[in-house]
Amino acid sequence: MTTRRHAAGLLTIALGAGLLAGCTGDDGPDDPTPSASASGSASASGSPSSTASPSPTLQDRSAELLDGASGLEQIATTKARSGSTFRGATFTFYRLTRSDASTLLVWRVTGGPSSNTNDANVRFWERYPVLVTGGKEYSVVSFDKENDGWSALSNPLLPLKSGAEGPPQSALYPPLPAGTSTVTLKSPWFSSVKVPVTDAPTAGG
Amino acid sequence: MKTLAAAVVAAAALSLGAPAHADTAAPLPTVEGVPVLGQALIGNVTDDRLAVLTVHGVRRVEGATVLYYSLGLRPEDQSGGNAFFNSYGNGNNYVLNQGGATGLGCTAAAIDVSTSLAYSALRVDAAVPCIGTPVADLMAPAEELGKATVGWVLLAPVPQDISTVDVLVGSALVQSVPVEDGLLEPVSDEAAPAVGTGWPAVDTTRLSDVVRAKGAVFDLRSQVKDVKKKVTKATRKGGEEIDLDTSVLFATDKATLTSRARGVIAEAARQITAAGSSGSITVTGHTDSNASDAYNLDLSKRRAAAVARALEPRLPGGISIRSVGKGESEPIADNSTAAGRALNRRVTITLPK
Incomplete structure (x- = not known):
């Protein structure tokens, strides 16, 4: 008999272990080549497609980058299903963007008093929301996880605190047809909800 | 050659009628x-x-x-x-x-x-x-x-x-x-x-x-299901597949096609034809994990063969069909839930790359 492993508990443990491991040292480049000059631009070495641009002064441009980042604007919200381990939680959706290659869903979950994330194990891709439009259901993209079955191309949902909004989650889907303006999200996690679709931003666009 | 994916996307777009214009997300910052x-x-x-x-x-x-x-x-x-x-x-x-x-x-x-x-x-x-x-x-x-x-x-x-x-x-x-x-x-x-x-x-x-x-x-694997036609288009390992729901094709534990199967197989044939496929396609039977390995392997082989027989006359010349059974060995979803088992019970048509 073939079964897939249940590992919600292991997920939590291993995530914690992973974070600890991520805080240890590193064996990155030992001998970076210092060659910064007084001025320069983002360009590619030896590249036919180098992005030659006017040479700006090299200076910390963090503020321009961070101040210009778009924030999270709520586009839809719905409540968790009582039969889900999320019961009592609220799902808030911030982005549903399509490109010709994929569709990206971004959401956050505010936990309820007895909510937990067991239903959101990435190993159970079939439990992830589906995008419903035009008589079709678009399922989350999954990946073949090294002899551990197909898992959702999404990040596990951690942490989940009562009354507090958790970190942004994202999941990748097949491309919606161009011009799609709204889809219905269906999921065993929450009550179905209509969500507007926008086109993904592009660099320089 | 027009791909199946392109055909399905185009069909999906048409099915929406005159699509409303989608807005574009907030632009990315410009940093010198x-x-x-x-x-x-x-x-x-x-x-x-x-x-x-x-x-x-x-x-x-x-x-x-x-x-x-x-x-x-x-x-x-x-x-x-x-x-x-x-x-x-x-x-x-x-x-x-x-x-x-x-x-x-x-x-x-x-x-x-x-x-x-x-x-x-x-x-x-x-x-x-x-x-x-x-x-x-x-x-x-x-x-x-x-x-x-x-x-x-x-x-x-x-x-x-x-x-x-x-x-x-x-x-x-x-x-x-x-x-x-x-x-x-x-x-x-x-x-x-x-x-x-x-x-x-x-x-x-x-x-x-x-x-x-x-x-x-x-x-990676991605799938789009046509709810009414009971046909799922999937891409996997760089290739294109059409998954047919066995609950529509067969009665439980049977390998004889139901009366409803005709429409589903006709739709699959239409999609294969629209994709401009040629060469050899593979019809693969899969089961969930209920019952023994041997039973499931045999059932999957018989179901694949039944679909292949029904599909063959509906396809244009130049396409040959091979049928195989995988039993429960290649699940795509969790066998511990009813929803997962339903996804695993499938007949997959793999198109030539």
Whole structure:
């Protein structure tokens, strides 16, 4: 008999272990080549497609980058299903963007008093929301996880605190047809909800 | 040749009638001398502050692809103590990485849904099992919380014919990033420089230490189900498949086609024809994990053969059919739930690549 492993508990443990491991040292480049000059631009070495641009002064441009980042604007919200381990939680959706290659869903979950994330194990891709439009259901993209079955191309949902909004989650889907303006999200996690679709931003666009 | 995917997408678009115009998401910031190719906000499990993740480049070099990204706290979160970005991302151990690779920098990939492949961080046998920015450098000290630091990681080579990918890093996904050639310049002498002060040096000499390079390329599967026609179009391992729901095709434990099966198989034939397929297609039977291995293997073979027999006369000349059974050996979903078992009970038609 073939079964897939249940590992919600292991997920939590291993995530914690992973974070600890991520805080240890590193064996990155030992001998970076210092060659910064007084001025320069983002360009590619030896590249036919180098992005030659006017040479700006090299200076910390963090503020321009961070101040210009778009924030999270709520586009839809719905409540968790009582039969889900999320019961009592609220799902808030911030982005549903399509490109010709994929569709990206971004959401956050505010936990309820007895909510937990067991239903959101990435190993159970079939439990992830589906995008419903035009008589079709678009399922989350999954990946073949090294002899551990197909898992959702999404990040596990951690942490989940009562009354507090958790970190942004994202999941990748097949491309919606161009011009799609709204889809219905269906999921065993929450009550179905209509969500507007926008086109993904592009660099320089 | 028109692909099945293109045909299905076009059909889906037509089925919507005159589509309403979708708005475009907020534009990316323009920063002088700094390519900004995509952004996302990310959190973590220990710090309530959100960080801005920015993708600056997906660049081909000999034997690898370099992903350049930066991390910095959003303005409203620039208070408190040091921000250690290596701890950001909730789920870095679980998505598109090899054998327990950990941390933000090692869980990264260039994703091409259209070919169903993802090019993840190359693996090395070391304490930090990938080649990239030292994780301790990915931080903003308390006195510089407005600093966005640039990191990099070496991914598996993205093929030359792929021009745009989606990117995974820091547990976040960023769409529509162009793939370009060569390293970014000028190079800084900082391991993780502030954005705008030059780009980190990329150590490609360590490519000789890479192990299990093929394992860095992950197979993806995506599916779109036509609810009324009971036919699911899937892409997997770079190929196109049509999944037929066996609950419509067969009664429980039977391999005789039901009266409803005719319409489903006719629709499958229409899609195969529309895709312009030629050569050999494979019809594969799959079961859930109920019953014994041997029983399921036999049932899957008989069901595949039944579908192949019904499909053959509906296809244009030049297409041959091979039928095989896999039993319960290739589940696509969780066999412990009814929904998962239903997905595993399927007959898959694999089209020629």
